[in-house]
Amino acid sequence: MADPKKVLPRFQFDVLGALEDDYINDILMKMNQNSFSQFPVYNTTGSIIELINTNTVSRWLSSNLEMEGTIMTEKTKIKNLIPFIEFKSNYKFISRNTSVYEAYSLFIDQILEKKRNLDVLFITQNGRENESLLGLVTIEDIAPEINVDK
Template structure:
């Protein structure tokens, strides 16, 4: 099978998937479907420029051939691109299970030494703080610990064994600098949420916490940091 044939097969499948998502049974152009989906689908928003170009390429292949032979033969990279978009549109990667793990949480009475031991053993840099009812109220990070240490060092009062999380909380630089997201959030949606919330707070989010429905009282299922979604970020 030629690259042109592979490309057209993927294009037709993608066009049908777009139509199904929009609930369209009548004919509509590929570009029109893209326009309608931009406001509804994060994968289409991500690849909108590529999709318009792929639509133009399809027209060149399908409508401008001579003797049934396409006048344009897509590069292998182009075929792989449309295959990738089709795969992501039909089954987008989601934050669960990709970023699912047992989240270590603390409360205001948790000894700092316990938090430090867990951070060292499991190599993480952020821990949600829960209230007595198990609700997320804040996130503490290694940056917070550093600020606390410097403050204590200036006063010559460092005592790691006596310190508790409550002692560190006043040193959180940007309070509430996190957001909660549902488990069915796609990585593309997570990236958009990260950019939107960071812009609103005028500060890069420390993290996004995953729960079943994005509620603070629900069991924590994982944490997404900027490093996790860096490749999906786009303005």
């Protein structure tokens, strides 16, 4: 293909995330309001340190059940969820000029090599983790974008 579609502008949007010292209540409300299932966790310098998803939240919630079935989320920080991530650093960074086919291949390669899905591809200007996020792609997002000649 001479000029394949790029990940931007198709997957460009403001990425909602949280600082590691933010409280869990705030991000849970954002997840519910915006219907998203994962979010990046930033350190104080703005670099991504991890990715939290609904599975992580579920594991954290179940480990914090009290005997009577209540869960206290008050004053719980995002960093308290990090130990409950099943597959740490299960994401990659790609540049804004990455084609949708190259991005799709990264997901497929991860499945073939590690026998599990890659959670997300973070899009930055040059594919570097210290750059601002321009968007993100999941395998569910990109699969419909791939035209396979039969």
